[in-house]
Amino acid sequence: MKVGIIGLGLIGGSMAIDLKRRGFADTILGVESDPLHAAAAEKIGLADEVVGFDECVEQSDIVVLAVPADAAVAMLGKVLDRFEAMGARDRIVIDTCSIKAALAVAVKYHPMRRCYVATHPMAGTEYSGPWAAMPGLFDGRACIIADAEESSEKAVRTVEKLYNTLNMRLIRMNSDSHDVHTAYVSHISHVSSFALALTVLDKERDEKHIFDLASGGFSSTVRLAKSNPDMWVPILTRNSDNVLRVIDTYIEKMQEFRDAIAACDSDKIRSLIDEANRIKKIIR
Amino acid sequence: MKVGIIGLGLIGGSMAIDLKRRGFADTILGVESDPLHAAAAEKIGLADEVVGFDECVEQSDIVVLAVPADAAVAMLGKVLDRFEAMGARDRIVIDTCSIKAALAVAVKYHPMRRCYVATHPMAGTEYSGPWAAMPGLFDGRACIIADAEESSEKAVRTVEKLYNTLNMRLIRMNSDSHDVHTAYVSHISHVSSFALALTVLDKERDEKHIFDLASGGFSSTVRLAKSNPDMWVPILTRNSDNVLRVIDTYIEKMQEFRDAIAACDSDKIRSLIDEANRIKKIIR
Missing domain, CATH: 3.40.50.720 (NAD(P)-binding Rossmann-like Domain)
Known part of the structure; x- marks a missing residue:
C-alpha cells in the first residue's frame, strides 16, 4: 500500500x-x-x-x-x-x-x-x-x-x-464527545502547565534558581509547557467552548484550595487532597 | 557513626x-x-x-x-x-x-x-x-x-x-528565601496537580473514560496529585503566605489564557505559549 x-x-x-x-x-x-x-x-x-x-x-x-x-x-x-x-x-x-x-x-x-x-x-x-x-x-x-x-x-x-x-x-x-473528553484529559493539562511555567518564570527572575531547585515534581508538571504553539493555538481556539468550561472548573478548584489555605483550614485541605488522591486508582 | x-x-x-x-x-x-x-x-x-x-x-x-x-x-x-x-x-x-x-x-x-x-x-x-x-x-x-x-x-x-x-x-x-523558592518550584506544582485531578474527577464521572483516554501528558501533569496529605497539609498551612501569593499569580496567568481563548485571540495565545516555552531552556 x-x-x-x-x-x-x-x-x-x-x-x-x-x-x-x-x-x-x-x-x-x-x-x-x-x-x-x-x-x-x-x-x-x-x-x-x-x-x-x-x-x-x-x-x-x-x-x-x-x-x-x-x-x-x-x-x-x-x-x-x-x-x-x-x-x-x-x-x-x-x-x-x-x-x-x-x-x-x-x-x-x-x-x-x-x-x-x-x-x-x-x-x-x-x-x-x-x-x-x-x-x-x-x-x-x-x-x-x-x-x-x-x-x-x-x-x-x-x-x-x-x-x-x-x-x-x-x-x-x-466527534462532540471526543472534544469534551480531550478538553478534560489533554487540553487542560497543557493549559495548566503553560500557566505554571508563566507563574514561575514571572517570579523567579533568576533562572539559575529555577534550574538549581527544580525538583522532579516541578519538571514533570511543567513538561507540557514546552509544547509547540503551532499545534496548540488552533486546538485551544477550535475547541474553545469545551476548554473554557474546563478552565472555569479548574479555577474554581484552585480557588477552593486558596480559600482553605487562607483560612488555615487543615481539614478542608486534607479532604481536597484525599479527593484528588482518587486519581491513583485510575492512573497507574 | x-x-x-x-x-x-x-x-x-x-x-x-x-x-x-x-x-x-x-x-x-x-x-x-x-x-x-x-x-x-x-x-x-x-x-x-x-x-x-x-x-x-x-x-x-x-x-x-x-x-x-x-x-x-x-x-x-x-x-x-x-x-x-x-x-x-x-x-x-x-x-x-x-x-x-x-x-x-x-x-x-x-x-x-x-x-x-x-x-x-x-x-x-x-x-x-x-x-x-x-x-x-x-x-x-x-x-x-x-x-x-x-x-x-x-x-x-x-x-x-x-x-x-x-x-x-x-x-x-x-530559611525565608527557601520558603519563597520552594513555593514556586515545588508547592505550586502540587497544588496545580491536585486541582487538575479534582477538575477531571469532577467532570469525568465515568472513570473508565479517564483511564482509556489519559494521555502521557495528562499522566505526568497529574502525577503529583497522588501525593500524601499527611505531608502536604502541614506544608501548605505552614508556608501559606508564600503559597497564597503564588496561587494568586497562577490564577492570574490562567485567567489570561481564559480571556485570550474566549476572545479567540490567536496572537495573544501564541505569545503566552511562546513565553511559557522559555522553560525549555531551563528544564532539560
Whole structure:
C-alpha cells in the first residue's frame, strides 16, 4: 500500500517509521511545507520520497493529514475535492488532530465525505519536528475513531488495520464527545502547565534558581509547557467552548484550595487532597 | 557513626539505605510511630534496630527528623531539650522538611540551637511509606542547607559529609528565601496537580473514560496529585503566605489564557505559549 503523509513532524514522522518497518506501507510519500523540516525528513529517511501536495494526494492509497488543526481543516476539503475530480471513491484520507468537531463540520456535506475517517491517535511528546519522530510512539496508546458511521465501512476497516499495525487501542466515539473528553484529559493539562511555567518564570527572575531547585515534581508538571504553539493555538481556539468550561472548573478548584489555605483550614485541605488522591486508582 | 532516623518513610527509609550501604553510618536506629510502617521497615531491613524516640535521641550521633512538617516542629524542640538534659553539645539533629521558616522560628532561642542543622533534600516521588524507600533517591539532586550560620561549624561539616555521601548538590540559603523558592518550584506544582485531578474527577464521572483516554501528558501533569496529605497539609498551612501569593499569580496567568481563548485571540495565545516555552531552556 502507498501511504501519503502530509506533515513529517513528530506524529507524521513516527507513523512513517512504523508503517514502513512493520510492512503496512510499501511506499511512504511525504509532504512537508517547511524547507528545513523537509530537508531533515529526507536526511533522516522518514519518507521514500518527499513530493508536492497534489502528487501525494493523487498517488497515495491513504492520505494522512499530520498537521496542526487549522491546516488540517483547510487541507481536508482540498483532498476530498481532488478525490472527487479523480472519481476515486476508494481512496482514504485521515487526520490525526486533537479536535474533531471542527473537521466534521467542515466536510459534513462534501460528496466524498465517506472517504474521510476522523482519527486521533493519542500519543506524543512535548517535542516536535521530524527530529522528534521515533519508532514505537503509538504502541499501547489509545486511538479514537470519530463518527465512524459517516465513513465507508471499507475505509474504516483499512484505517483500523493501519492503527492495529501501530499497536493502538481503538475506541469509537462521536466527534462532540471526543472534544469534551480531550478538553478534560489533554487540553487542560497543557493549559495548566503553560500557566505554571508563566507563574514561575514571572517570579523567579533568576533562572539559575529555577534550574538549581527544580525538583522532579516541578519538571514533570511543567513538561507540557514546552509544547509547540503551532499545534496548540488552533486546538485551544477550535475547541474553545469545551476548554473554557474546563478552565472555569479548574479555577474554581484552585480557588477552593486558596480559600482553605487562607483560612488555615487543615481539614478542608486534607479532604481536597484525599479527593484528588482518587486519581491513583485510575492512573497507574 | 550511629544515625538515628525518625520516620522510616520514603525520605527516611531511602536515607537509611544509602547511608548504611555507602559506609557513612555503622548503625541505623529507626523510629516509626505507625505500627504497620514499623513492621514493614523491620521486614525490609531499613534500620538495624527499630527503637523508641528517647532511646534513638540518646544513642545517636546524628538524629534525622524525616517526618511531616507539623511533627518535625513538635519533635525538634524535644530533641534539643534532650540534648540539653544530656549536656551533649556535640550531638546533631537535622530535619528534611519542605518548609524551613516555621522550624527556624520554633527553636530560634533554644540554648542548643547550634546542634540543629536545617536541611531540605529536594528529592522524592509521589509515593510514601517504607515500601517507597529506594537506593539512589537523592543522587544528583539539590539539597538546601538553611541558616547555616545559626548552627555549629562542626555540625554543618558533618551534615555536609552526610549529604555528600548521598551525592547531593549542596546549596546554602536562608530559611525565608527557601520558603519563597520552594513555593514556586515545588508547592505550586502540587497544588496545580491536585486541582487538575479534582477538575477531571469532577467532570469525568465515568472513570473508565479517564483511564482509556489519559494521555502521557495528562499522566505526568497529574502525577503529583497522588501525593500524601499527611505531608502536604502541614506544608501548605505552614508556608501559606508564600503559597497564597503564588496561587494568586497562577490564577492570574490562567485567567489570561481564559480571556485570550474566549476572545479567540490567536496572537495573544501564541505569545503566552511562546513565553511559557522559555522553560525549555531551563528544564532539560
